[in-house]
Amino acid sequence: MLTKGAIEIFRGPLNPKFLATVGEDGKPNVVLIISLTVPKEDHLAFGEFMIWKTKKNLLHDNRVYILAFTQQLRATGGRGIFKEFVKTGPDVDYINNNELFRYNAYTGIRSAGIIQPVSEFKTFRIPVLQNLNGVILSKIGKALQREAGNSIEIPEAVREKFDRLIGFKVISFVEDDGFPFIYPTLAMGLKGDLLFFPIMRYMKKIKKLRKGQYIAVNILTLEPASYQLKGIYEGIGHLGITPFAKVRVKEVYSASPPVPGELIARS
Numbered sequence: 001m002l003t004k005g006a007i008e009i010f011r012g013p014l015n016p017k018f019l020a021t022v023g024e025d026g027k028p029n030v031v032l033i034i035s036l037t038v039p040k041e042d043h044l045a046f047g048e049f050m051i052w053k054t055k056k057n058l059l060h061d062n063r064v065y066i067l068a069f070t071q072q073l074r075a076t077g078g079r080g081i082f083k084e085f086v087k088t089g090p091d092v093d094y095i096n097n098n099e100l101f102r103y104n105a106y107t108g109i110r111s112a113g114i115i116q117p118v119s120e121f122k123t124f125r126i127p128v129l130q131n132l133n134g135v136i137l138s139k140i141g142k143a144l145q146r147e148a149g150n151s152i153e154i155p156e157a158v159r160e161k162f163d164r165l166i167g168f169k170v171i172s173f174v175e176d177d178g179f180p181f182i183y184p185t186l187a188m189g190l191k192g193d194l195l196f197f198p199i200m201r202y203m204k205k206i207k208k209l210r211k212g213q214y215i216a217v218n219i220l221t222l223e224p225a226s227y228q229l230k231g232i233y234e235g236i237g238h239l240g241i242t243p244f245a246k247v248r249v250k251e252v253y254s255a256s257p258p259v260p261g262e263l264i265a266r267s
């Protein structure tokens with residue numbers, strides 16, 4: 001299930017990897033877990049390190065989705081089943097020997113989470129030209145001016161991240177069978193409390209979402225700084241022939257140190 005190309009991407013120590021889980025409230029949660037790797041070709045593992053919300057979700061619902069990519073935007077993704085946390089053994093040793101942990105006496109992992117892949121992890125290219133269209137984002141933002149509200153005070157540090165073209169975003173939602181899913185994108189905007197993104201050709205599942213369904217978005221920039229926004233899907237709009245999705249932001253979380261998972265704004 002883990003192809004050779006997928007294993008290569010996961011074993012890149014600095015390649016971003018995102019893990020999507022489902023909370024007890026049914027909401028998706030998607031976070032950056034850089035330690036996600038492939039110790040052996042039949043499973044994945046990650047370090048238990050500042051992942052309190054994710055750990056709670058995993059112990060409640062073991063269905064996950066994983067997305068990883070390289071700096072050249074070669075990506076892989078697929079479904080998995082979380083099996084257990086182990087405190088000792090080859091998986092723990094493998095992660096602790098990663099260059100992120102090996103030379104730092106303060107950041108060793110407490111345990112390793114084990115994930116069994118249950119779908120094929122194919123590799124693909126994230127289309128750059130489709131995503132990097134600031135003109136379309138600007139026009140969509142102007143078109144949504146009347147719909148955008150101010151029901152939540154989103155910190156300026158978060159808004160500023162959405163004003164950049166260089167910033168990677170992932171979109172997560174829960175499918176009808178209970179598994180979370182992740183789409184990658186570079187194009188996303190924020191106007192008031194309204195989050196929006198063009199629906200690319202590869203985002204076929206977006207059109208099947210129901211209004212009122214929760215969506216989680218994680219944005220990663222070069223600082224590195226990561227934030228997670230959660231909101232309610234409000235359907236599809238159109239700018240000419242370009243369809244775009246609308247999400248009303250309800251919660252904003254810090255998704256990077258020093259306090260990952262901290263709620264920093266709520267509607």
